Amino acid sequence: MPAGLVFDWHAHVDHQLAWAASGVLTVRTRESAWVLPTTRALWIPAGVRHETLSAGTATMRSAYVRPAQCPIGWTEPTPVSASPLMAELIGYLEDPVLDGRRRANAEAVLVDILRPVAMTTIEVRMPADDRARQVADLISANLADGRTLAEWGRAVGTSERTLARAFLADTGVSFGRWRTRLRLRAAVGALAAGEPVGNVARHVGYDSDSAFVQAFRRETGVTPAAYFRQGA
Structure with missing residues (x-):
């Protein structure tokens, strides 16, 4: 996957195990x-709509498991530890001439070794209100834009109070916290790709490393270093 590639919204009839080799x-x-760094894979249940993207160059490997043959009952996407055995089984299941018996045996071993791991997700809902969505799209395009909500209101032709109500109603959080989450979600991808904390902090709108780390800790409960060390 070259940098910026997106597999747009879709779902599968089979369960998918997505992993970055x-x-x-x-x-x-x-x-x-x-x-997902290389140490984590994501189990995506059949029928769950999702999109997959890569900020930088990545190699995506996937296994698909038939629901009728699968004892796993997870109804939501579930992060799992990516072990060397898991990687070998994904490669084995990619063989197009694999017969049904051997495929079933390999799928059974694969699902048996999958172990869920805790992983903090940074939820960012986009507002439905037209003017709030316009602001959200502009901030998404330039995370370092630090305009206040009053300034954004003037830019899109509405009041600060109207925007504040729209963000809270549509996203469940205040505008300030929504922008923090948006910035941190973008930062996680850059950090996972190995970008230095200082560079990432400035790119997403923080004046100092310490301010970025404090915001990250408030939202996830851990520092950026601990987030990846724990696969949090």
Whole structure:
């Protein structure tokens, strides 16, 4: 996957196990997003609409498991630890001439070794209100834009109070916290790709490393270093 490639919104009839053999993948549903370094894979249940993208160059590997043959009952996307055995089984299942018996045996081993791991997701809902959505799109295009809500109101032709109500009603959080989450979700992908904290902090609108780390800790409960060390 070259940098910026997006597999747009879709769903599968089979369960999918998505893994980055190199680089970093981001998988999004309507409610949440998972940033996956090589040490994590994501189990995506059949029928769950999602999109997959890569901020930088990545190699995506996937296994597909038939629901009728699968004892896993997870109804939501679930992060799992990516072990060397998991990688070998994905490669084995990619063989197009694999017969039904061997495929079933390999699928059974694959699902048996999958172990869920805790992973903090940074939820960012987009507002439905037209003017709030316009602001959200502009901030998404330039995360370092630090205009106040009053300034944004003047830019899109509405009041600060109207925008504040729209963000709270549509996203469940205040404008300030929504922007923080948007910035941090973007930062997670860059950090997972190996970008220095200082560079990432400035790119997403923080004047100092410490301010960025404090915001990250408030939202996720851990520092950026701990987030990736724990696969949090």
